[in-house]
Amino acid sequence: MKKHExxxxxxxVEHLYTYLDGELTGETxxxxxxxxxxxxxxxxxxxFERTFLRFLEARAKAQCAPEPLRRRIFxxxxxxxxxxxx
Amino acid sequence: xxxxxxxxRRAFEQEALPxxxxxxRVALRLTSDPSRAEDLVQDAMLKxxxxxxxxQPGTNLxxxxxxxxxxxxxxxxxxEKARGPTVDLADAETFRLFDEVGDxxxxxxxxxxxxxxxxxxxxxxxxxxxxxxxxxxxVEGLPYQExxxxxxxxxxxxxxxxxxxxxxxxxKLYDYAVEMGYIKKNPE
Ligand SMILES: [Zn+2]
Numbered sequence: 313m314k315k316h317e318x319x320x321x322x323x324x325v326e327h328l329y330t331y332l333d334g335e336l337t338g339e340t341x342x343x344x345x346x347x348x349x350x351x352x353x354x355x356x357x358x359x360f361e362r363t364f365l366r367f368l369e370a371r372a373k374a375q376c377a378p379e380p381l382r383r384r385i386f387x388x389x390x391x392x393x394x395x396x397x398x
Numbered sequence: 399x400x401x402x403x404x405x406x407r408r409a410f411e412q413e414a415l416p417x418x419x420x421x422x423r424v425a426l427r428l429t430s431d432p433s434r435a436e437d438l439v440q441d442a443m444l445k446x447x448x449x450x451x452x453x454q455p456g457t458n459l460x461x462x463x464x465x466x467x468x469x470x471x472x473x474x475x476x477x478e479k480a481r482g483p484t485v486d487l488a489d490a491e492t493f494r495l496f497d498e499v500g501d502x503x504x505x506x507x508x509x510x511x512x513x514x515x516x517x518x519x520x521x522x523x524x525x526x527x528x529x530x531x532x533x534x535x536x537v538e539g540l541p542y543q544e545x546x547x548x549x550x551x552x553x554x555x556x557x558x559x560x561x562x563x564x565x566x567x568x569x570k571l572y573d574y575a576v577e578m579g580y581i582k583k584n585p586e
Contacts, residue, residue, distance in 0.1 A: 329561060333535070335542055356504055360496045364568065365536060367509040371517035372537040377422035381436045385418065389443045390407055 319347045324354050332362055410447050417463050418443075420538050424464060427533045428471045430522050438475050442467040464534070464548045487525065490566035498572060498584050508581040512571060520570040528563040535560055 324347045330336050331344045348355050421442065425435035446453075446466050453462055499508070521529055530549060534540045535556075546553045576583045 329564065330557065333542070333560075356500065357496050360500060360504060360506055363506040363509065364495065364564075367506065367512075368517065368536050368567070369539070371512070371514045372521060372533070373423070374514050375419075375423055375426065377418040377439070378432075378436070381422065381439060382418065384436070384440055385415070385443050389440065389447055390411060 319343050321347075321351060321354055324348065324351070325357065328358060328361055332358065332365060406450050407447070410450055413459055414443070414446060414463060417460050420460065421463060421467055423537060424530075424533055425467060425471070427518075427521060427529055427537075428468075428526075429475055434475060438467065438471055441474065442470045445470060458544065458547075460540075461544050461547055468530070468548060487528065487562050487566050490569040491562060493565050493569035493572075495568035495572055499581060502584075503581060508575050511578070511580045512575060516574055517571065520567055520574070523570065524563055524566060528559050528566070531556055531559040532563040532567070536564070 324344055327336060327340065327344050331341065336344060348358055418439070421439050422435060425438045425442075426432060429435045429438055442463070446463055449466075453459065499506070521532065524532065527549070531545060534545045534548065535542075540548075542553045542556045545556045549556065551559075572581075575581045
């Protein structure tokens with residue numbers, strides 16, 4: 313027999329980032345999910361943090377490897393690697 | 399069974415090169431210098447190609463490449479005192495952006511006004527181990543376990559570094575947004 317009392321808001325927010333990172337599993341994951349679905353405060357808080365993380369990724373991921381670096385890798389790593397001499 | 403150098407290069411080109419953007423972005427945050435970041439990536443790629451036989455197909459190539467990049471950084475590129483001031487994480491620890499702005503801007507609209515460079519600058523001010531963890535997680539999307547393997551600390555440490563890094567970043571970006579007038583300071 314399993315006692316299932318659910319989470320209070322503080323317990324729920326404890327798991328905020330692990331939940332948003334997709335790292336919660338099993339019962340804890342479902343407890344958090346159920347709590348958020350029924351609690352406006354926590355729902356708002358989680359959505360706010362989710363927005364923050366998306367914003368962070370969008371801003372910091374805009375850079376790509378520059379074309380000259382790509383060319384250098386091809387020329388100096390892929391083509392010249394045969395010679396072990398430094 | 400031996401594979402030819404050509405085959406090895408072809409495999410490297412097809413499998414490792416797609417990770418170039420990730421390697422470059424991580425290198426950039428580690429070195430804070432575009433030209434050193436390029437040198438670091440090139441060195442790491444060269445090492446990876448030369449030790450390609452040690453890579454076991456089917457295992458996590460991204461983690462393998464990032465580990466090589468990180469070791470190369472630590473051995474050859476890290477400059478202890480060369481960085482600018484880092485934020486004091488102890489101060490930022492208790493900060494929660496949602497508590498400051500949640501009632502006024504519950505959807506985080508003011509984020510839209512904060513540009514790329516400012517976010518990158520804030521990340522660069524985090525102490526190295528926090529910066530590296532945050533970039534691997536929040537920018538490159540790696541799971542805790544993979545970050546733990548690369549940075550050689552337990553998953554619990556990854557979690558706590560991530561938590562503190564995010565708090566510190568929120569605090570930093572909030573101060574900036576207030577200063578720029580994107581959002582008003584909370585009257586307490
Ligand atoms: Zn709640």
